[in-house]
Amino acid sequence: MNKKGILVVVSGFSGAGKGTVMKELLRKYDNYALSVSVTTRSPRPGEEEGREYFFRTKEEFERLIREDALIEYARYVENYYGTPRSYVEQQLSMGKDVILEIEIQGAMKIKEKIPEALLVFVTPPSVEELRNRLVGRGTETAEVIESRMSRAGEEAEGMESYDYILVNDDLEECVERMHQIILSEHYRMERNAAFVQKIKEESRALKRS
Amino acid sequence: MNKKGILVVVSGFSGAGKGTVMKELLRKYDNYALSVSVTTRSPRPGEEEGREYFFRTKEEFERLIREDALIEYARYVENYYGTPRSYVEQQLSMGKDVILEIEIQGAMKIKEKIPEALLVFVTPPSVEELRNRLVGRGTETAEVIESRMSRAGEEAEGMESYDYILVNDDLEECVERMHQIILSEHYRMERNAAFVQKIKEESRALKRS
Numbered sequence: 001m002n003k004k005g006i007l008v009v010v011s012g013f014s015g016a017g018k019g020t021v022m023k024e025l026l027r028k029y030d031n032y033a034l035s036v037s038v039t040t041r042s043p044r045p046g047e048e049e050g051r052e053y054f055f056r057t058k059e060e061f062e063r064l065i066r067e068d069a070l071i072e073y074a075r076y077v078e079n080y081y082g083t084p085r086s087y088v089e090q091q092l093s094m095g096k097d098v099i100l101e102i103e104i105q106g107a108m109k110i111k112e113k114i115p116e117a118l119l120v121f122v123t124p125p126s127v128e129e130l131r132n133r134l135v136g137r138g139t140e141t142a143e144v145i146e147s148r149m150s151r152a153g154e155e156a157e158g159m160e161s162y163d164y165i166l167v168n169d170d171l172e173e174c175v176e177r178m179h180q181i182i183l184s185e186h187y188r189m190e191r192n193a194a195f196v197q198k199i200k201e202e203s204r205a206l207k208r209s
Numbered sequence: 210m211n212k213k214g215i216l217v218v219v220s221g222f223s224g225a226g227k228g229t230v231m232k233e234l235l236r237k238y239d240n241y242a243l244s245v246s247v248t249t250r251s252p253r254p255g256e257e258e259g260r261e262y263f264f265r266t267k268e269e270f271e272r273l274i275r276e277d278a279l280i281e282y283a284r285y286v287e288n289y290y291g292t293p294r295s296y297v298e299q300q301l302s303m304g305k306d307v308i309l310e311i312e313i314q315g316a317m318k319i320k321e322k323i324p325e326a327l328l329v330f331v332t333p334p335s336v337e338e339l340r341n342r343l344v345g346r347g348t349e350t351a352e353v354i355e356s357r358m359s360r361a362g363e364e365a366e367g368m369e370s371y372d373y374i375l376v377n378d379d380l381e382e383c384v385e386r387m388h389q390i391i392l393s394e395h396y397r398m399e400r401n402a403a404f405v406q407k408i409k410e411e412s413r414a415l416k417r418s
Contacts, residue, residue: 149415164396180392185393187373206362
């Protein structure tokens with residue numbers, strides 16, 4: 001059966017709790033590796049090189065682009081964000097399922113370049129609930145909340161391009177469901193072409209004997 | 210989220226143990242219903258009406274065909290075999306996942322008529338293992354074994370039309386995997402169109418407000 005890892009792209013509304021879901025997934029199971037993005041934006045207080053992001057200069061980033069060292073990249077406002085290719089490919093070949101948290105435009109680019117990537121969209125049970133969570137944090141200004149909600153509206157329009165939708169109502173349940181979805185995907189017919197080929201050849205050999 | 214059941218079509222080589230897998234699945238979990246086929250062949254010793262098959266006369270069967278009461282049917286040698294539509298649809302609408310064991314030609318017909326059906330192919334780890342199991346039963350003549358093996362060869366050619374492939378190496382593991390695959394499928398984006406629509410409308414309403 002399929003021993004190669006699956007590249008899992010996780011997107012979802014800001015406030016859907018996908019960061020927590022992924023953290024739990026990585027803590028509980030050892031078949032996952034987290035893909036860390038590279039960016040040209042400055043580290044915020046508490047952020048660590050190689051944990052939240054790899055922080056690079058604009059010149060370094062543009063060299064990565066020229067060297068085709070990024071699976072995808074995008075520019076937001078004044079900064080670049082990208083996914084380093086080598087780490088992802090190395091982990092996949094070692095059989096790790098690589099989790100990549102990325103917004104919808106990036107996810108679409110990944111799907112285009114790597115059709116076997118698995119796209120999972122995480123959402124709260126309702127948009128109202130999303131607003132409640134953002135307000136409940138108590139750390140966001142009204143303006144930030146409105147901008148997040150408007151962004152959520154845009155992201156909702158692209159939901160259908162994802163393979164799975166997960167409602168994050170209960171954290172533990174959502175983590176387990178995500179885990180089982182990824183494990184189950186390993187048994188998809190198209191991910192097991194080599195095994196299917198083996199069975200076919202064995203049964204053809206049998207007919208000839 | 211999706212509350213409607215999924216029609217799960219299970220096929221696989223004779224000797225792959227799919228009957229036992231399904232029996233265990235039904236015994237352990239209550240979200241399943243088994244679709245029982247209707248046939249014109251005579252009951253064998255120990256077979257019960259409504260358990261192995263619904264036994265009908267040729268005339269009765271042909272009336273079912275005319276009344277479009279079968280999702281699919283086929284004729285083998287002198288006998289008809291078919292899948293009653295009403296039971297399947299009733300169970301699906303009640304949220305049960307309906308399991309249907311059927312050979313490959315029937316599975317293809319189901320997929321054509323009901324594209325959202327989930328097709329799972331069960332196989333032993335190797336063709337050699339398949340022969341060993343058939344021989345090991347000690348109940349089959351050499352001729353029957355050869356005919357089963359040759360049939361397996363034909364079925365192998367159609368494996369790629371299935372959605373998932375499951376290796377039945379360890380019974381408990383295979384049952385659990387099958388269960389998780391079916392549960393996970395409920396979270397497929399295309400099975401949740403209504404929920405996606407709700408989220409989209411909520412976020413559009415928000416933009417207008």
